[in-house]
Amino acid sequence: MKILVIEDEAELRRSIKEYLYNEGYVVESANDFLKASEKTSVYEYDCVLVDITLPDGSGLDIIKQLKKAGSEAGVIIISAKNSLDDKIIGLEYGADDYITKPFHLSELNARIKALLRRKNFEGNDDIIVNDLTINTQSKNVILNKEDLNLTQKEFDLLLFFVANKNKVITKEAIAERLWGDGVDNMDSYDFIYTHIKNLRKKIIDKNGFDAIKTVYAMGYKFVVE
Amino acid sequence: MSSLLNKTSSYYIIFSLLIFMAGGIIFFFQIRRILNIDLTESLYNEKRLIELELVKSGSPLVTKLVYGNNLEIKESKEKVVINETLIDTVLYETLEEETLPFRQLRFGLNSVKGNYVITIRKSTLESNDLVETISNVLIILFLVFIVCMFLINRWMNKKLWKPFNETLQKLQEFELSNNSPLIFPKIKTKEFDQLNVSLTQLSNKIITDYNSIKEFTENASHEIQTPLAVIINKLENLIQTEGLNEEHFAAIQAVYESAIRLSKLSSSLLLLTKIDNNQYIQKESVDIRSVIEKYLSVYEDVINEKGIKLALSLPAAIKIQINPFLAETLISNLVGNAIKHNIQNGEIKISLTAKELNIVNTGSFNTLDTSALFKRFKKGNPASESLGLGLSIIKKIAGNNNMIIDYKIEENRHIISLLF
Numbered sequence: 001m002k003i004l005v006i007e008d009e010a011e012l013r014r015s016i017k018e019y020l021y022n023e024g025y026v027v028e029s030a031n032d033f034l035k036a037s038e039k040t041s042v043y044e045y046d047c048v049l050v051d052i053t054l055p056d057g058s059g060l061d062i063i064k065q066l067k068k069a070g071s072e073a074g075v076i077i078i079s080a081k082n083s084l085d086d087k088i089i090g091l092e093y094g095a096d097d098y099i100t101k102p103f104h105l106s107e108l109n110a111r112i113k114a115l116l117r118r119k120n121f122e123g124n125d126d127i128i129v130n131d132l133t134i135n136t137q138s139k140n141v142i143l144n145k146e147d148l149n150l151t152q153k154e155f156d157l158l159l160f161f162v163a164n165k166n167k168v169i170t171k172e173a174i175a176e177r178l179w180g181d182g183v184d185n186m187d188s189y190d191f192i193y194t195h196i197k198n199l200r201k202k203i204i205d206k207n208g209f210d211a212i213k214t215v216y217a218m219g220y221k222f223v224v225e
Numbered sequence: 226m227s228s229l230l231n232k233t234s235s236y237y238i239i240f241s242l243l244i245f246m247a248g249g250i251i252f253f254f255q256i257r258r259i260l261n262i263d264l265t266e267s268l269y270n271e272k273r274l275i276e277l278e279l280v281k282s283g284s285p286l287v288t289k290l291v292y293g294n295n296l297e298i299k300e301s302k303e304k305v306v307i308n309e310t311l312i313d314t315v316l317y318e319t320l321e322e323e324t325l326p327f328r329q330l331r332f333g334l335n336s337v338k339g340n341y342v343i344t345i346r347k348s349t350l351e352s353n354d355l356v357e358t359i360s361n362v363l364i365i366l367f368l369v370f371i372v373c374m375f376l377i378n379r380w381m382n383k384k385l386w387k388p389f390n391e392t393l394q395k396l397q398e399f400e401l402s403n404n405s406p407l408i409f410p411k412i413k414t415k416e417f418d419q420l421n422v423s424l425t426q427l428s429n430k431i432i433t434d435y436n437s438i439k440e441f442t443e444n445a446s447h448e449i450q451t452p453l454a455v456i457i458n459k460l461e462n463l464i465q466t467e468g469l470n471e472e473h474f475a476a477i478q479a480v481y482e483s484a485i486r487l488s489k490l491s492s493s494l495l496l497l498t499k500i501d502n503n504q505y506i507q508k509e510s511v512d513i514r515s516v517i518e519k520y521l522s523v524y525e526d527v528i529n530e531k532g533i534k535l536a537l538s539l540p541a542a543i544k545i546q547i548n549p550f551l552a553e554t555l556i557s558n559l560v561g562n563a564i565k566h567n568i569q570n571g572e573i574k575i576s577l578t579a580k581e582l583n584i585v586n587t588g589s590f591n592t593l594d595t596s597a598l599f600k601r602f603k604k605g606n607p608a609s610e611s612l613g614l615g616l617s618i619i620k621k622i623a624g625n626n627n628m629i630i631d632y633k634i635e636e637n638r639h640i641i642s643l644l645f
Contacts, residue, residue, distance in 0.1 A: 009451050015458035022465070080447040082492065084550065102454030102488050105461045153526070168464045172485055179523060186565055191526035216471045217478040218464055 001116060002043070005029040006036040006050040006059060007078060012101075016049065019105040020112070022167075033057030040066055040073075046119070047074045047112055050095075052086070060093050067094040074115040078103070104173035110163040129162050130209045130225055143206045153178055154199045161212065161222035170219040196220060230382050237378055238371065245367045249360070256359055260352035265311065268330040271296075271345050276334065283338045297344040305333030305340045313349065325350050388412045392421055399428065401435055439502050446495035449487070456484040493614040496554065500621045505548040512542040514577060516556045523557070524564050533567055538576035545645050547626050555622045558615045559584055559641065566639070581644045588639040 003025045007013040010031065017027045028043075030036035033056045040048065040062060048066065050059040063075055075097075077090040082100040090098050096115050099108060117125055117136065127134040133142040139155050141148040150158065160177050161169065171189040178192075200212050213221045227235075275296075278284075309332040315324045329346040395407055407428040409421035460481045464474070499505065517539060521528070528535065545552075563573045563586040571587035616632075623630040629644040 009455065011455040012451065012458060015455065015462055018462050019458070019465075080450045101450040102457045102484070105458050168461075170461065170464075170481065172481070173461075179526070186524075186527055186561070191530040194526065194530055215464070215474065217474040218481075 001046045002026045002028070003047045003049065003112065004036070004039060004043075004045045004073075006031075006048065006054070006062060008032060008051060008054050015105065016108065019109060023109060033059075033062065036062050037065060040071070041069065044071070045073045046116060047076065049076050049078055049108075049112075051078045052090070053080065060090065063090075063093045063095055072119065074112075074119050076108075076111060076115065104170065104176065106160070106164040106167060106169045106173045107177055109167075110160055110177065113163045127159075127162060129165060130211055132158075132162075132203075132208065134159065134162065143203065143208045146206055148202050148206065150199065150202065153195050154202070157195055157199055161220070165222050165224045168215045168218055168221050172219075174219065229386060230379060233382055234375060234379055238375060241371055241374065245371070249363060249367070252363065253356065253360055257352075257356050260355060264328055264347055264349060264352055268311070268328065268345050268347055272330060272332060272343075275343060275345075279334060279336055279338070279341075283336075295346045295348075297346070299342040299344075301340040301342060303340060304335050305342050307331070307333045307342065309333075314346075316346070326353070385414070388414060388417045389420075392417065392424065396424065401431065404432055404436070406432055439498070442498045443495065446491050446498075449491045453484050453488045453491075457481065457488075460484070490614070493618065497614070497618060497621055500551070500618075500625055503625075505551050505625075507548055508546045509549055510544045511547050511549050511552040512544050513552065513556070513582065514539050514541070514543050516552055517560065517575065517577065517582075519553075520557045520560045524560060527564055528573075531564065531567060532570040533564065534570075534572045536572065536574040538574075540577065543577055543579055545626075551622045551625070555619060558619050559643070562615055562619075563639070563641075579645075581642055583640065583642045585638050585640045587637065588634075 001024075003020055005013055005016050005020075005027060007016065007029070008031050013029050013031065017029055020027045028039065028045075030039050033054045036050070036054070036059075037057075048062070050062050052059040059077065063077075066073060066075065075095040077095045077098045078101060079086055079090070079098065080101045087098045096118075097111050099111060125136055127136065131143055132148075135141075136159070139150075139152075141150055141155065141158065156178050157174065160174065171192055174192050175186075175189055178195075196212060200210060203212075204210055209225060211223045211225075213223055215221050309330070311328070311330050313326065313328050315326050317323070318325045326349045327346040328349050329344055331342065331344045334341040334343050392409060395409065399407055407421075407424050409425065412418040412421060460477055464477055469477075521535070521537075547555075559582075560575075563575075563584050566586070566588050567573065568587050568589050572585075573587075574583075574585040576583045620630055622628075623643060631640075631642045631644075633640050
C-alpha cells in the first residue's frame with residue numbers, strides 16, 4: 001500500500017511517516033503544492049493525506065487534480081480548521097475523510113485502514129488477527145468458532161485496537177475515537193476501562209488470547225502473537 | 226433625563242419670565258411716576274389759569290364751572306395767609322357713592338377784588354385705571370409673546386437638531402458585527418456634517434480594527450494547533466519505543482496531557498471568540514429534547530461509571546430557534562458539567578418545558594461564589610483538570626440567543642436553569 005503525505009510542517013510530516021512506515025506502508029511525502037502536484041501526476045497512490053493550507057497553494061486543488069485525472073486514491077484532508085464549512089467543502093471536492101489538527105496518529109491510522117478497506121474490498125472483508133475473525137460488515141467477531149457477542153462500543157474498541165496492533169494507544173485517543181468530542185471535557189477516563197475490561201473478559205472467557213495489555217499511565221496495547 | 230428640546234424650552238421660559246417680570250415692574254413704576262408728575266403739573270396749570278382768570282375777569286368763579294367739583298373756592302373777607310399745600314386724600318363722591326382718591330392743591334389768592342382760598346382736586350383714579358389697563362395689556366402681550374416664542378423656538382430647535390437626532394439613531398443602530406460602516410446623507414449644517422464625517426471615519430476604523438483582531442484571534446488559534454499536533458504526534462511515536470519504564474511513561478503522559486489540554490483550551494477560546502463575533506448567526510428550529518437525549522447517550526458510559534441516577538422529565542419535542550452547532554455545544558456543556566462535577570452515586574434531574582430547561586444535580590463542592598462562576602477560567606474546584614471555560618461558553622451562547630441563565634445552590638443541589 002502506497003501513501004502520500006502532503007504536509008508543509010516538517011516535524012508533523014516526519015511523525016506521520018514514521019507511524020505509517022511502521023504499519024508497513026510505503027510512505028512518500030511532499031512539503032508543498034508543487035511537489036505534491038508533481039508526485040500525484042506521476043505516481044499512483046492508494047491513499048493521499050493532504051493539508052489544505054500549503055505555502056504555495058491549496059490542498060483542495062490537489063484533490064481537484066486527482067479527481068480530474070481519474071485517480072482511485074482515497075483522500076483524507078488534514079486541516080488546522082475545525083469548521084463544518086471547510087469539512088463540507090473538502091468532501092464536496094471529493095475527499096473521503098477529514099481530520100483536524102491536532103489528531104492522534106492511531107486515529108489517522110484507523111481512518112486510513114477503514115478507507116483502504118472500503119476502497120479495496122468494498123467494505124466486505126474479514127480481518128483475521130490472533131485467534132479472532134472480525135467481520136467489519138456484519139460486525140461479528142468469531143473466536144474459536146463462537147460469536148463473541150460484543151456490544152457496539154466493544155466492537156469499535158476492538159477494531160481500533162486491531163487497526164493499531166502492537167502499538168501503544170493512549171486513553172485520550174480511545175476516548176475520542178469511541179465517544180467523540182463529547183467526552184473530551186471529562187476529568188477521568190475511567191469509563192474507558194470498564195469497556196476494555198468487558199472486552200478482555202469476553203475474549204478470555206472463550207479461551208482466547210489475552211492480547212490487550214495495559215501500558216502504565218499512557219493507555220493500552222493490542223499485542224499480536 | 227430630559228431632552229435637549231425640553232431643556233432649552235424650559236430655560237427659555239424661565240429666563241423670559243424673569244426678564245419680563247423685571248421689565249414689567251420697572252415699566253409699571255415708571256408709568257406711575259410719569260402719570261403722577263403729569264397730574265401734579267396739571268394741578269399747577271389749573272392754578273395758573275385760575276390766577277389768569279382772576280386777573281382777566283376779576284372773579285375765579287367762571288373757572289369753577291369749567292372744573293366742576295374739582296374746584297372749591299372760598300371767599301374770605303380778610304387777606305388769606307396760608308401755605309400752598311399739595312396732598313393726596315380721599316373724598317366721598319356723591320355721584321359715584323363711594324370714597325375715591327384725589328390729589329388736591331390748596332392755595333390762597335389775594336387781589337383787590339377779593340380774597341380766596343382755592344382748592345383744586347383731581348381724581349387719581351383715572352391715572353390708576355390707566356396704569357392698570359396698561360399693565361393688563363402688557364401682561365396679555367407678554368403671554369402671547371411667550372407662547373409664540375416658545376412655539377417658534379421649539380419648531381426651530383426641532384428643525385435644527387433633526388440631523389443630529391438622525392445621526393444619534395444611526396449610532397444606536399450601529400452593529401459592529403454587521404461590518405457596515407456608518408453612512409450619513411450630506412447635511413447643510415456645518416458642525417453636524419463634520420460630526421457625521423468624523424463618525425463615518427471612526428466607524429470605518431473600528432470595523433477594520435475589529436476585523437483584524439478577529440482574524441488575528443482565529444489565526445492564532447489555528448496556528449497554535451500545528452505545533453501542538455507536532456508535540457502530540459511525536460509523543461505518540463515516542464511511546465512505541467521499546468524499553469521505556471514507568472518513569473518515562475509518567476513524564477510523557479504529563480506532557481501529552483498538557484498538550485491536549487492546551488489544544489482544547491485554544492479551541493474553546495476560539496469558540497468564544499467566534500460566538501462573540503456572531504459567526505454562528507444562522508438559526509434553525511432545533512429540537513432541544515433530542516439534543517439532550519443525544520448527549521445523555523454520549524455520556525452514558527460516564528454516567529454509569531459514576532453510578533449517577535438520572536431523573537428525566539422530557540416532554541415531546543421542544544423546538545427553539547438557535548444555531549444547531551451552538552445548541553449542541555450548549556447542551557453538551559450543561560449535561561457534561563452536571564456529570565463531571567457530580568459525586569459518585571449522585572443524582573441528576575433534567576426537566577424540560579417549552580419555556581425552560583432545568584438541570585439539578587448533586588455536586589462535589591457546595592460552597593461556590595455563583596456570581597463569579599461564569600467568568601472565564603473560574604473553576605469551582607481549583608484542583609480540577611477542567612479548563613474553566615464551560616460555563617463562560619454556556620453563558621455566551623445563552624446571551625447570544627436571548628436566553629436567561631441562572632445558577633444557584635440549594636440544599637446541596639446545583640441548580641442551573643435556562644429560560645428560552
